Structure formats: structure tokens, C-alpha cells
Amino acid sequence: MAYVMSDPDKIDRKCLIEMVAVDKSYATKRETIHVLKEANLKVLSGEVLGIVGASGVGKSTLLHVLGGLDQPANGKVIFKGHDIYRQGNSFLEKFRNVHVGFVFQFFNLLPDFTALENAMFPALIQNKQKSVARERAEYLLCEVGMQDRMSHKPGELSGGESQRVALARGLMNQPDLLLADEPTGNLDTHASDQLIELIRKLNKEFNQTFVLVTHSQRVAGQLDRVLELVCGKLNPIKQNLVI
Numbered sequence: 001m002a003y004v005m006s007d008p009d010k011i012d013r014k015c016l017i018e019m020v021a022v023d024k025s026y027a028t029k030r031e032t033i034h035v036l037k038e039a040n041l042k043v044l045s046g047e048v049l050g051i052v053g054a055s056g057v058g059k060s061t062l063l064h065v066l067g068g069l070d071q072p073a074n075g076k077v078i079f080k081g082h083d084i085y086r087q088g089n090s091f092l093e094k095f096r097n098v099h100v101g102f103v104f105q106f107f108n109l110l111p112d113f114t115a116l117e118n119a120m121f122p123a124l125i126q127n128k129q130k131s132v133a134r135e136r137a138e139y140l141l142c143e144v145g146m147q148d149r150m151s152h153k154p155g156e157l158s159g160g161e162s163q164r165v166a167l168a169r170g171l172m173n174q175p176d177l178l179l180a181d182e183p184t185g186n187l188d189t190h191a192s193d194q195l196i197e198l199i200r201k202l203n204k205e206f207n208q209t210f211v212l213v214t215h216s217q218r219v220a221g222q223l224d225r226v227l228e229l230v231c232g233k234l235n236p237i238k239q240n241l242v243i
């Protein structure tokens with residue numbers, strides 16, 4: 001496949017969120033692990049961006065920093081012109097609840113609630129009408145092929161099914177940015193292709209921006225732009241955005 005290589009700075013699309021010189025370390029009793037080292041990243045509005053990299057390199061950490069869940073030691077995360085970690089708690093809370101959807105690597109579904117209730121949660125937190133939340137959750141669960149499992153609790157779902165419920169939940173509030181950590185990690189090839197097709201459909205129809213962490217070469221091959229996280233920094237490995 002031939003890709004057009006170009007510089008994101010020169011692409012005429014708006015930057016939705018940007019990381020500038022971000023450092024993130026974890027200090028344990030024995031050592032300090034430097035995960036992100038002056039890492040820079042621009043996510044363009046309306047793109048489907050892939051992040052790849054070896055296990056343990058820091059992909060989940062990167063998504064957590066980008067999604068307002070984990071403050072970096074140094075550097076900025078700028079969303080629509082605001083440095084998210086320097087605006088105070090209420091800004092950060094709103095950013096996380098309204099502007100970002102998160103699909104966690106290990107799903108984080110609430111065990112005592114059904115798939116439908118789990119998907120509805122972000123809307124209920126926003127005080128949306130229950131009937132409106134229910135209608136959208138049912139629509140999204142149908143879109144991810146979970147129409148026959150809506151009344152199941154997470155303990156009664158397979159890994160792939162849980163992942164699809166988590167995607168529906170992440171999309172519930174129509175976030176500006178959907179961050180998904182290995183969203184196809186538990187799916188077979190057919191289900192994975194279907195999920196990527198859905199992501200592309202949502203991207204095309206609603207200009208939904210996605211950042212997807214993936215280990216799958218096949219998934220990376222289906223995305224607009226792919227960056228690799230190596231030694232704490234992001235390097236472009238593929239770009240076929242229309243410019």
C-alpha cells in the first residue's frame with residue numbers, strides 16, 4: 001500500500017488536542033520508570049489516529065495523560081486552546097465527562113449493572129433524561145452488535161462483548177475525542193474488522209475523532225495515520241490523510 005507522507009503541521013485540519021513536551025514517570029520503591037520523555041502529539045479534528053508500540057512502552061499512560069486522567073510531571077495538554085491540567089478541577093471534570101470518551105484496556109464496566117445500564121451511565125451523570133439515554137444506549141449497542149446481550153451483566157459477557165459495550169459507553173455523550181485502548185484486543189478478525197468499519201462510519205458520518213491504541217498490524221493498516229511510541233516519544237510510521 002502506498003501512503004502519502006506529509007507533515008501534520010502542514011495539514012489544513014484543525015488541531016483538536018495537543019501534547020507538548022510531556023514527561024511522565026512512575027516512581028516505585030526500587031526505581032523510577034520514565035515513560036514519556038518530552039513527548040509531542042497533535043490529534044487533528046476528524047481523524048482516526050493509531051498509536052502502536054511494544055508492550056510496556058507507555059501507550060495506556062499516553063492515553064490517560066491525553067484524556068485528563070493522569071497529570072504529567074512536565075509539559076502541556078492543550079484542548080481547544082486550554083491547557084487542561086492548569087484550568088482547575090471543574091474544567092478537568094467537565095473535560096473528562098463531556099469532551100472525552102474512554103474505552104479502557106480492561107473495560108472498567110460496573111459489574112452490578114447490565115450492558116444497557118453501563119452504556120447509559122455517562123449520559124445519566126450528565127443529568128440527561130433517562131428515556132433519551134436509554135434510546136441512545138440501545139442504538140449504540142445495536143451498532144456494536146450487542147442487541148441480544150443488553151440485559152447481561154459484565155460477568156455474563158465475553159471479553160470481546162465487554163469491549164463492545166465499553167465502546168458504546170465511550171460514545172454515549174458524543175465526545176469530541178474518543179480514546180480507545182486496544183479496542184479490538186479481544187476480538188477475532190471478523191469482529192475486529194466490523195468494529196473498525198463502525199469506527200470509520202462514525203468518523204465519516206459524525207466527524208468523530210478517534211485515537212486508537214493497537215497491537216494489530218491489520219488494524220493499523222485500516223487507519224488514517226499511525227504513530228509509534230518508542231523510548232518515550234512518538235514517531236510517524238504511516239500517514240494517508242487527504243491533504
Ligand SMILES: Nc1ncnc2c1ncn2[C@@H]1O[C@H](COP(=O)(O)OP(=O)(O)OP(=O)(O)O)[C@@H](O)[C@H]1O
Nearest residue numbers: 026027028033035054055056057058059060061062
Ligand atoms: N501505576 C504505575 N506504577 C508504576 N509503574 C507503572 C504504573 N503504570 C504503568 N507503569 C509502568 O509504566 C510502563 C508503561 O505502562 P503502560 O501500561 O502505559 O504500557 P503499555 O504500552 O500500555 O503496555 P501494554 O501494551 O502491555 O498495555 C510499564 O513499564 C509499566 O510497568
Ligand SMILES: [Mg+2]
Nearest residue numbers: 059060105181
Ligand atoms: Mg496498555
